[in-house]
Amino acid sequence: MQSGSLNIAARTLGASGWRTFMSVTLPLSRPPIVVGMTLAMMEVVNDLGAVQYFGVNSITAIIYSTWINRSDFGGAAQLAVTVVLVIGLLIVAEQHARRHRVYLANRDSRVPPVRTRLRGGRALVALLYCSVLLGLGFVLPVGDLLYLALRRLTPDSFVLTFTALVPTVTLAFFGALVTVVIGFFAARQTSGRASGASKGAIRLATLGYAIPGTVLALGLLQPLGQADLWFNRLTMALAGWRPGLILSGSMAALVYVYAIRFLAVSHSTLDAAMRKRGNSMLDAGRVLGARGLGLLLRVDLPTLTPAILTAATLVFVEIVKELPATLLLRPLGVDTLATVVYSSASVSLFAEAAMPALFIVLAGLIPVILATQIGNRRKV
Known part of the structure; x- marks a missing residue:
């Protein structure tokens, strides 16, 4: 998103292409480079299946083993808190390192980046x-x-794959829907005239992406179980009926974890789109008499449709391949494509894991292609 005028100015002053890249383009690209590296680091920290398969004792694998294999909930919690503190310190340290530097350079649409x-x-x-x-x-x-x-193409492999495909797509759809709705209203607050405390609270809420799925599952299992206990006591006192584990033992817990984990993906996409659009179109709608729900449906949402589709697609794909939290919080008897692949690969049944793994790829590619096509049609 850098303006082409910056590179043109450097070349006009006699800088070569390589020197322009090293002295202008690369320094101005530090924030997005750091964001990309941070996202990659978070994904690596969150990974469970690959590190266990290759025998790497990552912190996520150790937390999972401490909790499941050793039944040491307290020890796993201590490791989880350590992970959160280390990640938080890394983010704060990087922001502190560039606190006095300004990287903002508005892109001039009349001067597109030079293509060689x-x-x-x-x-x-x-x-x-x-x-x-x-x-x-x-x-x-x-x-x-x-x-x-x-x-190893057999009828059983198709049955196993399609049995896991339905809950995978269902969880991804509802998880993306909830996450995008929350991200939309959170982005409206951070890009609008909300108070500093509100914006700080929203930024704090988006740090869930920095926390591995295993850590989130560990932190939410006890509160959700306690909520189920209180609700069962209430229904027992009022109606003499126990509904069971409606939160910690259902897909609602997974949707809750997905919303926390991937809110940053939804919020950042929509917040960037709102800042790029500005408030002039909303102000024009208000001048023409649009208010409240009418302004939302006729101006706000239509102008943000490409960004909403992008955010929903990113969250959908992330949920389809999410393993640690799904593995720990899924209801009994419910398997997703990721858990089926993990279960088969963990016992060296690679051929049985191939078909579900291919469907993970397809489940990620299809919404990306559809969202791209819809976005291109809107631009035309």
Whole structure:
């Protein structure tokens, strides 16, 4: 989102392309680079299946083993608190390091970034680089999964996959819906005239993405269980009936965890879109007589449709492949595609895990393609 005028000014002053990149483009890109690295670090910390398969004693795997295998809830809680504190300190330290620096450079739409057409050897190197990324990151693993799935293609594998597909899509749909709705109203507060305390509370709520799913499950299991206990006591006193574990033993607990875990994804996407749009369109709607729900339905939501679709798609894909929290909080007898893959791979049944793994890829690709198509039609 940097303005092309910055690079043009540097080139006009005699800087080469490489020096312009190192002296102008790269320093101004520090905030998004740090955000990308932070997101990657959080994903690595949250990972459970791959680290257990490769025998790496990551903190998430240790928390899971301490809780499930050793039945040491207190020890797992201590490790979880340590993870949260370390991640929080890293985020605060990075923000403190750039507290006196200004990175804001408004992009001038009249001066788009300069696009250089590569030729000869440079074009070949760029093509090879992108091809290697595509091959190693998508073609090779998906091709191997497809080979394993076709080699052990049986009716039982289809039944197992589709049995897990229904709860996976259901959880992802409702989780994305709840998370985007909360993220939308939270973004309206942070981009509007809300008080500093309200904006601080919302920013604090979006830190859930920094907390691994295992830690969230550990922190919410006891409060949800206590809420179930109080509710059962209430229904027993009023009607002589116990509904059972309606929170900690149902999909509601998973949707709750997903909303906490991925609120940052929804909020950041919608907040950026609202700031880019500005308030002029909303002010124009108010001048023309639109108020309240009418303004929301006729102006606010339509102008944010691409961002809403993007946020919903990102959250949907994240939920489809989420494993740690789902593994710990899923109701009895309910399996998602991620838990089926984990259960099969943990006992070295890789062929049985191939078909559900392919459907995880498809479940992530299809909404991305649909959202992109809808967004392109709206731009036209």
